[in-house]
Amino acid sequence: MTESSESPGPTESSELSGGRPEVLFYEQGASWLWVLAGPAAGIAMAMIQLTAGYGIQWVVPGLFFVLVTLFLSIQVKAARIHTSVELTTETLRHGTEVLRTDEIVRIYPEASGAETPKWQYARALGELTGVPRGRTGIGLRLTNGRTAQAWARKHQKLRAELTNLVEERIPPEPAS
Secondary structure (H helix, E strand, O other), rough: OOOOOOOOOOOOOOOOOOOOOOOOEEEOOOOHHHHHHHHHHHHHHHHHHHHOOOOOOOHHHHHHHHHHHHHHHHHHHHHHHHHOOEEEEEEEOOOOEEEEEEHHEEEEOOOOOOOOOOOHOOOEEEOOOOOOOOEEEEEEEEEEHOEEEEEEEHHHHHHHHHHHHHHHHOOOOOOO
């Protein structure tokens, strides 16, 4: 249902892109290819009518075409707004929520074992009520003792980029 990539295009340094920070990670929320199901539904309905021997009555295939296309367009637009992820050197954006990367103090290790780590009970970034389906949460320790979950389909790539970004500013904690 979604299509993702590491970046929307070739990444550039801040100086070359007119002050825009470098994009380290990007996932779009959903692909517009899903909208093609509308025309496919209209064609399928016309084929059903044709094979049933009734001839083609254009009202029903037309309705399928328009309604399915409209509904899926709304869904894809919402997914592209609310489930897209972008990490730059300065910000982490989940949907419409933007978090400055200097507020991230630590990246928690991946959940393993039977016990659920505390960070998985923290609020998910973005305006959604939880980590979207098909995405995996990444525990973040924020300034002022706050905890949150970042999320992505390609969570290992996002985790690696976040870890590199945080370790550039803050040296890793010693193992104890």
